[in-house]
Amino acid sequence: MKTTRNSILVLLTLTIMSCNSEKKENKESKDLNVEVYETSESGNKLTRITEFSKVDSSAVIKILPEQKFQTITGFGGSFTESSAYLLNKLSKKNRDTILQAYFADEGARYSLTRTHIASCDFSLNNYTYAPVADDMEMKNFSIEEDRDDLIPMIKEAQAISKDGFGIIASPWTSPPWMKDNKEYVGGTLLPKYYDAFALYFSKYLEAYKAEGIDIWGLTPVNEPHGNGNNWESMHFTPETETDFVQNHLGPKLEADGYGDVNILGYDQNRAGLGEWVDAMFKDEASSKYFAGTAIHWYESTYDYFPEELQYAHEKAPDKYLIETEGCVDSEVPAWQDDAWYWKKEATDWGYDWREDDKKHLHPKYAPVNRYARDIIGCLNNWVDGWIDWNMVLDRQGGPNWFENWCAAPVIVDPDADEVYFTPLYYTMAHFSKYIRPGAEVIGVENGVKDLMVTAATNPDGSIAVVLFNEGKTPKDFTLSLGEDTVNVKINQQAIQTILIPSKTL
Structure with missing residues (x-):
């Protein structure tokens, strides 16, 4: 088979498009790097949570750092x-x-x-x-x-x-x-x-x-x-x-x-x-x-x-x-x-x-x-x-x-x-x-019923998200920051702090 210059260009273009598409897909599906700490009626006491939810939840909490409110x-x-x-x-x-x-x-x-x-x-x-x-x-x-x-x-x-x-x-x-x-x-x-x-x-x-x-x-x-x-x-x-x-x-x-x-x-x-x-x-x-x-x-x-x-x-x-x-x-x-x-x-x-x-x-x-x-x-x-x-x-x-x-x-x-x-x-x-002095309270779009949530950007650039589940059943949700997401579970009767380190932002 004879390869022409035009066919090589088409092949290169398709390869680049495929790579860009993979990069875009990877970016959209990137896991948000977080640390999760929980205190709960079931016994957690500011305990570091290392196992995240495996549920692909449709309940989403969006962090909106561009919306800024009071300084702490x-x-x-x-x-x-x-x-x-x-x-x-x-x-x-x-x-x-x-x-x-x-x-x-x-x-x-x-x-x-x-x-x-x-x-x-x-x-x-x-x-x-x-x-x-x-x-x-x-x-x-x-x-x-x-x-x-x-x-x-x-x-x-x-x-x-x-x-x-x-x-x-x-x-x-x-x-x-x-x-x-x-x-x-x-x-x-x-x-x-x-x-x-x-x-x-x-x-x-x-x-x-x-x-x-x-x-x-x-x-x-x-x-x-x-x-x-x-x-x-x-x-x-x-x-x-x-x-x-x-x-x-x-x-x-x-x-x-x-x-x-x-x-x-x-x-x-x-x-x-x-x-x-x-x-x-x-x-x-x-x-x-x-x-x-x-x-x-x-x-x-x-x-x-x-x-x-x-x-x-x-x-x-x-x-x-x-x-x-x-x-x-x-x-x-x-x-x-x-x-x-x-x-x-x-x-x-x-x-x-x-x-x-x-x-x-x-x-x-x-x-x-x-x-x-x-x-x-x-x-x-x-x-x-x-x-x-x-x-x-x-x-x-x-x-x-x-x-x-x-x-x-x-x-x-x-x-x-x-x-x-x-x-x-x-x-x-x-x-x-x-949530440290000088932190700015930021916007949150809360799509989880009966879950209270607030968030703030700290002076070091990290974001602290605090949630409270007053209910008697655990809740699974997706936390999103821009295009990055992570699936999280909060126990029944629990307060949880999710810390997003500044290096991930």
Whole structure:
């Protein structure tokens, strides 16, 4: 057979087309390189999953990195006197184990935390840094009460944390002598003491800085609606708090060299959020000293109030929106019983006595479900930081001077020197360990029914996808990023983090 020049060209063209087609097919069928970690009711505890689903699922979750939303500030828990006191009662080995678990690179890598200014319900007793009445110049100001427990806990965490962490500090009340009722519980700050209370904050920042502890943010008071006058509290209205920050606290911190400390307003439940952001961000003058808004989750055990979160973001799109407190409240925590944290047996403060028209917001619930739902719901509605309450409590859910028992991710028995890492610890770590400060929340197209999902691109280019399956059956799905895919299975009652390393992007 005679071969012509034209036939050779045709053969070469067909060969090249065939190679290009194979390359295109290979690209389209390329497996997405991922690491999968799961915590589940069936026993996984941030366990690395190495066997992927073999089901060619039609249920697809598409990651859309070109859609960018808020920048993450961080995730973490709170330094309380109760937690610090308990750590001091443990052996050095167990104390180190807990702090490493929260702050080391091998642990949860907490990046945003909170603490209380003077006493709160999770203190051993009532105390203030300014005990002398009408000490307008704070000549008797002292943080001595914090030196035995609270300050050492914070400093040890700082020494362990490679990347460091921010601290948001909140007073539960002003010194009692500044209030109309002269008590730790309830009452309002008298206007004649606004400047003295602003100085109180400045003195706190100065004293903690001298200890090597820089405070990232402040709230004017914890829960300005009060707490039913049960433990330390002080009432503000949206207008009076805005006045205090705009005309007293903000200018004082700026004058004293603390203008970079972030003031977050409100600091209570989301159901009342609208009227607060309306007052705080009314105009340029009212907004000037507010860096953002702080929120809690106690208004409901299942509703994360997306409309309120969206409204707060739209009102101040360039400001922080941070969950500063959430916990399993009004419960004595289960000890060495993982199953309890996955069952709908917990009740909260509103379960027994909430008004009839709001009682439906407080059914029995599973603690893990509440955490996972809320954090994912928050991330999908502009919240950029999420802080748990106590890091460590005892088997009673304290110590707490008011006997306001609550649960924490780590429960200890100081008498027996035993430590229990509850499923809540691993739930928090799914976010704090893999979604780092500076990450950007990105778009997700979720084609899987009854599966919650959120995603973020980290500063190193990796993508963390967190999913929660609240259902009683496993789910198979295909995760896609561009043309790359991987088939994944998530167990029933499970939270899962899928990490896409930057080198695969």
